[in-house]
Amino acid sequence: MTDTSSNTGGLSESELEDLVASTDTGGRSPDNRSIAFFMAAVALVWSVWQIWIASPLPYLIETGVFSGREARPIHLGFAIFLAFLAYPAFKNSPRHRIPVADWVLAIVGSLCALYIFIADSALVDGLLGTRLSDRPGNPNNFDIVVASVGIVMLLEATRRALGPPLMVVAIVFLGYTFLGPYAPGFLAWKGASFGAVADHQWLSSEGVFGIALGVSTGLVFLFVLFGALLDKAGAGNYFIKVAFSLMGHMRGGPAKAAVVASGMTGLISGSSIANVVTTGTFTIPMMKRVGFSSEKSGAVEVASSVNGQIMPPVMGAAAFLMVEYVDISYFEVVKHAFIPAIISYIALVYIVHLEALKKNMQGLPRAVEAKPAKLALLSMGITLSSILILGGGVYYLFELFKALETNFMQLLAVLVLIALELGLYFGVKRNITDEQRLLGIISTGAIVLCNAVIVAFGVFFLIGFITQMAGPTLAPWIIGALIITTYVVLVSICAKVPDLVMDDPNAPIEALPEPKPTILAGLHFLLPVAVLIWCLMIERLSPELSAFWAVALMIFILLTQRPLFAFFRQESQQGRIRQGALELIEGLIAGARNMIGIGIATAAAGIIVGTVSQTGVGLVLAELVEFLSQGQILLMLIFTAILSLILGMGLPTTANYIVVSSLLAPVIVSLGQQNGLIVPLIAVHLFVFYFGIMADVTPPVGLASFAAAAVSGGDPIRTGFVAFFYSLRTAILPFLFIFNTELLLIDVTPLEGVLVFIVATAAMLLFTAGTQGFFVSKSKVWESVLLILIAFTLFRPGFWMDMLVPPYEIKEPAQFEEALGNVKTGSEIRLIVLGEDDIGDPISITAILPVESDGTGAERLEALGLELLVDGDEVIIDNAAFDSVSQNAGLDFDQKIKQVLIPADQPAKELLYIPALLLLGFVIVMQRRRNGAALSQVMAS
Structure with a gap:
């Protein structure tokens, strides 16, 4: 790749790699091969150990089983050890060798973490007296010394891996536990002794080794590893290429492709910054090429990358923390988070479309021109529908399907889907102009969704039949064989087209690739994602076991895809197996190094959680917010959102959610109940989560904005403000689903859920048009206000109905x-x-x-x-x-x-849709008249 600094005003490839390394994997790369090999070996052992404890094998052979209390210290021990080796202490610290001091800190820090495991083992009997678990709440002097040193080591590792923000916040909360008696006014509390704090924070399961680190140990690692293995296999490049091949020809096509590629990458990524740099390296230069400014191209990438953190099924690993904190199933978390995430992405694509219309931007040309009908049927709707499917939409419809009682009714439902699909296909199989393309996109999405639902039902029936006929013992083996067979068939299809090569984003692109060969080149990458979602959503396996089977399939794919491609292409097999094994090892190492920051972050965030449980500071925050809001619910939510933004500054997604949910979720629940607003707990957690991740966008700290500006060469503060403006739809959604929980599919039937999705999507598009000042044509101020008012009515018709008829x-x-x-x-x-x-x-x-x-x-x-x-x-x-x-x-x-x-x-609140739609029709008529008048003037001149 060439130096981007000369072409885009951004950073070179090596500088971009260093940016990602310094924030995600550690910026140190020792020249000494033995030391580099040792670091890689430690990371490899960490990944293998995590796979082992997640697998069912230890329970089958009754050997090597680790409890949660035993696994968490080992997990943190690995993270601290690698943090001191991989992250330099300061900017001017050596990056190509490891100082002796860092070796000492790594060993001491990991031993302090492992002390919890060692002090409860048979090794301590007779050496340290009784085991740690035999004297809860009664630490001896040695325990206190180890805990104190361990906390200091953890804070230093946090500073190195994540920067000062989280470390400073943790120190402030630690200080509060000691200085409580000296705090002013309602901040005061009785305080705690040194030993009590050390015991609570380090030796018990209330602080560092609490739920957050437990989720990191049991769940997050496997999903991060799955993403690393998928990327190493080539899926990251595949997602980007598919998005560009399908959408690059449209108005502002590269920007739309950036949105979709970032959404697909966000499905497997736990880092906004890595998402920005990974996809932005390719998308930002192309956006600039079709007319976007440096700041706007960076802002589009930031908004789409940060949105990847709210996209099920992974949600930046926060989904699995919500399972523990809200105490609901994983399926319920995904169901509730689904609609806001999807409509947010659809609105972002629409923002890009409006920006392109304003400047009359054109897309990139294709290498081979396709028929207009094909372009309509294979364009943005396919990709958006794929995200919808992966996010869980198919399985929500599946719930509706399961409610049908008889086999006849189930068969009839499938036939109706097929008829609907055929009708849609023949309805859009014609030339579609730019003005009619939205209809083509919607129809295309419906067609693909019908296909996906039919396939999902077919797979469900097949698995049910196998389970019934073969029994619970043989069925897993038969299903496994079917998955392997499907994989081999997909590889045989992929082998018929050329491999996707990583392009230089700064090289001139004369034409886009054809969609068909691009899509076929990586079909086998979709199989492990499908297996993961099937296990999670249909089989309802635990997230740990689901991730294990997905990781196991990825290991098999990495080991076999090279030899299989060579076999089907009749090429030499020499070195193919070795190449696959090396890619697997590199993926395992990359997964572990990606987890260093997350493991450290969840442990450091545990200090804040421990402080909240020990001091009751959450009540203090509730009093502060109540005082500032003076009992006004909307003001209360605004202040909570601002606090979430402040607390989320500079934190990775996982730590961000832990901090804001521990401190602010109880505030909304308690103050809401006092002021007549009863909010489901999942809605509260999603509210603070949305505003916590918005800190990655918002100046002056928005790290994702700085990363995008580094790629685009634009001003980071201006990039951040534009990205925040583009993200207004994400900021408005939490307020809406707090007051209208139907958006989270709470207490709605499946049919009502489909209606909610359609209405919410339309409302979000209208809100976007209102805030962007462009709809059918450039909007006047009063038209923008009307569009926002119509959108609000569609989102929350009950607001107006309650004013007309008290509930x-x-x-x-x-x-x-x-x-x-x-x-x-x-x-x-x-x-x-x-x-x-x-x-x-x-x-x-x-x-x-x-x-x-x-x-x-x-x-x-x-x-x-x-x-x-x-x-x-x-x-x-x-x-x-x-x-x-x-x-x-x-x-x-x-x-x-x-x-x-x-x-x-009270009359049905949906009646208010009628005046809203009449107002919408009035706005459309006015703007079309204005368009017609402008066209007449142009023709006359």
Whole structure:
């Protein structure tokens, strides 16, 4: 590759590699071959050990089984050891040799981490006295010394691997545990002793070795390793080439290809910065070539790369942390996160399209011109639909399919899908102009989705048939053989077309490659991704086991793809197996080195989590936000979003989510309940997660913006501001799904879910058009305002309906029992009660009580586990039974009922779509008239 600095104003290839290395894998590369080999061997051993503990083999042979308490110290020991060897202490520190001091720090730091494992083994009996687990909360002096040194080593490793932000935040929280008595006002707390802090943070499972590090050990490593192996096999280049071949010919095509390529890379990547540099090296110069400025081309890449972190199934590894923190299944996390992520990406493609229309940009020419109908059928809709499928859309439709009771109805559903597909195909098999292309894209996406659903159903029936006929013992072997057979068939197809070569992004591109051979060149890369998603979403295997089988398949592919390609092409086999083995080893090493920063980050974030659990600082933040918002829910959410942005600055995605969710998620839940807003926990966690990752975009710290500016040669601050403007749709979504949880597919039927997706997509496109100032033509200010208003109405029609017809009738507390007896079964009553918080201050909370049984008011009260004490007009809760509906809703002894809210008969909120669509039609008519007038003037002149 040539030096990009001369062509794009950016960095050279070596400088870009150093940028990624310094943020992800470590910037040190020793000249001494023995030391370099040793570092690689340690990383290789780490990967092999992680695969071993995730596999079912230790349990089958009953040897080498590690519990979570044993595995976490080993995991952190590897990470700290490699962090001190791979990351230089300072910018001017040697990069081609490892100083003696770093060797000492690496050994001491890893031994401190391993102490938790060693101190609980048989080795300590008689040496250190009793085992560590036999004296919980009672550390001896040696324990405290090890914990203190270990925390210092971890903080230094954090500074090296991740920069100062996370280290500084962790030090501030550590300082708060000691200086609590000296803190001013409501920040004050009683403080903790040195030994208590050391024990809580290092020796227990509440701090460093808590849930976050456990998720990194059991889940995150395998998914990062899977991505590294997939990239080493060539999938990263394949995704980029496919995106360009399908979309490069469209208006602003390289920018649209950048969005889709970054989305596909984000499926397997846990780093926004690596995503920016990996895809941006190719996409940014091409975007500049078709007319985008340096800042806008960098901003498009930043917005699409950061969005990759919210894309299921991996979500920058945060999905697996949500499973632990929210206590719901992985399938539920993906289901809830799916629609916001998809519509955000669709809106970003639309932003690029509008930018291209504004400047009348053209796409890149094709090497071989295809028929217009083919271009329409093989363009952006295919790629977007592929992302939709990979993200879980097929499996959500699959849930609808499973609800059909009879085989006849299932068969009928498949036939309807086939008929729909044929109708769509013949409907769009004609020349499609630029103005009609959106229709072609939507139809194409529907066709591909129909195909995918039919294939998914077919595979499901086949696996079900095999399981039924072969039994649980033989079925896995038969299914495995089918997967291998499918892989061999796919490789035979891929071998018929040339390999995809990594292009020089700065070399002139005279024509785009043909889509068909480009797509066929890497079909086998889709198989492990399909296996991973199938195991997670259909078989509902644990994420650890699903990732293990995907990694196992990737290992098999890396070892065999070279020999198989040579066999089908009738080429020499010499060196092919060795080449595959070397690529496998390189992939295992790359996966481990990619995990250094994540392992360190989750451990350091554990210090913050430990501080929250030890000091109760979360209540302090709740008081601060409540004071600033003065009880206004929208202000409360805005301040929480700002705090999430501040706390997320400079942190990788995983650590980012741990910090913001630990500190701010409880704030929204508690303050929301006090102010009448009952928000599901998953919605709260997605809210803080979205704004946490927005810190990668937002100046002045937005690391992804700096990385993109380094590639484009643009100004990093301006790039960050443009990227933030492009990301407004991502920033607005969390506010919307807090108030309208249907966007997260909460309490909706499958059919309602499809409708929500269609309406939400249309609303997001209108919001995008409003903020970009361009729709059918350039918008006037009042038209942009109307478009945003229409989009808001489609997103949350209930806002206006609640103003027209109140959703609840207010009853006096003394009428509670009577009202409870009159409401319909299945409805929900809201109680506003006065009580006290954990420290005795008076608070008002809103409790939701579902009415699930028939009967009188007294019988329903008993079913809710609620006993009341009525004194005239005053009603006090005398008892809320243990683990009852009322106790789980937040009700407790001695609370006073202030108001009773009974559901009122309210028209369907969807009726407000009608005036919104009429307004939309008015805007379209006005803009088309303006377009026609402008065209007439041009023709007259």
